[in-house]
Amino acid sequence: MSGESTQTVDLVLEGGGVKGIALVGAISVLEEHGLTFARVAGSSAGAIVGSLVAAGMSAADLRAAMEALDFKRLCDDTSFGKVPLVGKGLSFFFEHGVYEGDFFRDLIAGHLADLGVHTFADLRFDDPSSSLPEHKQFKLLVTASDVSRGRLMHLPWDYALNDMDPDKQCVADAVRASMSIPFFFRPVRLSIPGKPPSTLVDGGMLSNFPIDAFDSVDGQQKRWPTIGIKLVARYDPEQVQHEVTGPMSLAEALIGTMSSWHDQMELQDPKVVERTMFVDNLGVKSTDFDIDKGTQAKLFESGRSSAERFLKEQLPAALAS
Secondary structure, three states: OOOOOOEEEEEEEOOOHHHHHHHHHHHHHHHHOOEEEEEEEEEOHHHHHHHHHHOOOOHHHHHHHHHHOOHHHHOOEOOHHHOOOOHHHHHHHHHOEEEOOHHHHHHHHHHHHHOOOOEHHHHEOOOOOOOOOHHHOEOEEEEEEEOOOOEEEEEOHHHHHHOOOHHHOEHHHHHHHHOOOOEEEOOEEEOOOOOOOEEEEEHHHOOOOOOOOOOOOOOOOOOOOEEEEEEEOOOOOOOOOOOOOOHHHHHHHHHHHHHHHHHHHHOOOHHHHOOEEEEEOOOOOOOOOOOOHHHHHHHHHHHHHHHHHHHHHOHHHHHHO
């Protein structure tokens, strides 16, 4: 809305695979209404979109990038996957993922490079008044699940805990780790100096909606609020949330159940609910990589309509929280 004063917020984006198109729709409305994003946190698809927002990509350019993408190309075969008939089984067994994920990693790296972003040093958020320590002062935070050490990793924050310089770590590598749907995409191996490596998979496995990522840790009032965008289906208590038909759908169901349980604990807090925008995902699955252009457009519009409703009904409370 032209003429409105700007409002700084931190933005938190839920994961959801191809449903991330709806995140772009919501962000486009927030941008039109004068909201600017100091920092962005996200998991999986939220990490993908969030990295580009943090790097300075506009909502219009985000949408153009989404519309130009053939989502089926994200399902790139591993070297084993090229073997006729048994390739995917071999990839599953030897690579621990049916698809490589390199196409996506290179794609996001290219978009970030066009915006002048390569390592996390390019996303520094120097803020002397912040309660966060220096190793946490970045414009972007993504989550990944470290299944080797049984922990949720916040990147780039947790690089320093492993004697790694966060400023030297590649942003695209962190985002690639965050979107590694178990068994679907090959996990990411993180080399840690002087220690055994870690295996990283989808951050959504442990927390798909890190809404508290930027909350103050010193007990002081935040200088600007946090707004979260969460992708949800229309609620139906009798509806099967995760239909299991094979190994891939079972993996997706496991992740969805684990992450939704954790995040539902957060959503029991009214202060969290009032700063969270709920976007109807139209029943689209995270791994529907054959999504057609019509459904993509509907997801985008779902994000826009949810954002308009949020601005009208919830924004005053969110700004006060």
